[in-house]
Amino acid sequence: MDTPAIPVDEVPFPAVPIRVFILNDHELVRQGLRELLEEEGLDVAGESGSAAEATRLIALLKPDIAVLDDRLPDGTGIEVCRDLRSTAPHVRCLILTGRDKHHAVRAAVLAGAAGYLLKQIGDNNVLVTGIRTAATGHPVLAPEVRERVAESLSATAGAPWLEAMTTQERTVFAFMARGLTNGQIGQDLVLPEEAVAGCVSSVLEKLGFRLSSRLSPAVIPGSGGWLR
Structure with missing residues (x-):
């Protein structure tokens, strides 16, 4: 990385x-x-x-x-x-x-x-x-990392994670890719911000980023890292 x-x-x-x-x-x-x-x-x-x-x-x-x-x-x-x-x-x-x-x-x-x-x-x-x-x-x-991410977001047709999204989630995803906030998305779609937040969480999860608290704890940096 x-x-x-x-x-x-x-x-x-x-x-x-x-x-x-x-x-x-x-x-x-x-x-x-x-x-x-x-x-x-x-x-x-x-x-x-x-x-x-x-x-x-x-x-x-x-x-x-x-x-x-x-x-x-x-x-x-x-x-x-x-x-x-x-x-x-x-x-x-x-x-x-x-x-x-x-x-x-x-x-x-x-x-x-x-x-x-x-x-x-x-x-x-x-x-x-x-x-x-x-x-x-x-x-x-x-x-180069940001470019790879941009390319992956633009090449969405047929992507498994996109196919798994609902129509509303795809719409919210498109707004997210444009950099809109939850409030701005809610205004455009005439949705409560709480509903948009829930949809955003679902989109991120379907992108492969698990948002559940069931995740195992992250690795703590050792003596060679930020805990000296």
Whole structure:
């Protein structure tokens, strides 16, 4: 999986510290991330181990960046990212995952994530650089990866996951691919935002990104990664 190739010293520092929110259901992981980010001069504005709580707190605290774990007991970082497109559109989301899977990257891009990073990478600077890069408004995803995702989304005819969707889900998928928020989709389709959110979750699941809390816990980075 490609990761940002921008050296840390080439990423411009903002005038004020970048405010970051951490979402991870493992307390030790949150502690390790918090210590790392604070050592690097970033401001940890808040943290949570729950998708539902994080969605509420992020909208309230208004951080610059939300670092979201992809697997949580009550949802996923992808779902949180998608919800934030409506409730806190200024927040840029980075998805942390233990899986280098194309369908997961595709789901993150559809959800509007600013970036997608692997947990197992051993260089702490990758996460810090990713946060600083996202804060400048640049995507934290190699161009070739984004191109592959775009190609896969355009070549949808006959795809098994598309055939599995209902007519309404296909319509919502088309709006998602255009970057519309749940609220915007609801306005266009004259549907309650809650109904759109449920349809979005179904679309992401049929794309291959499982959203069930029955998922096994994600891999915690070891001593070579972000827990030092």
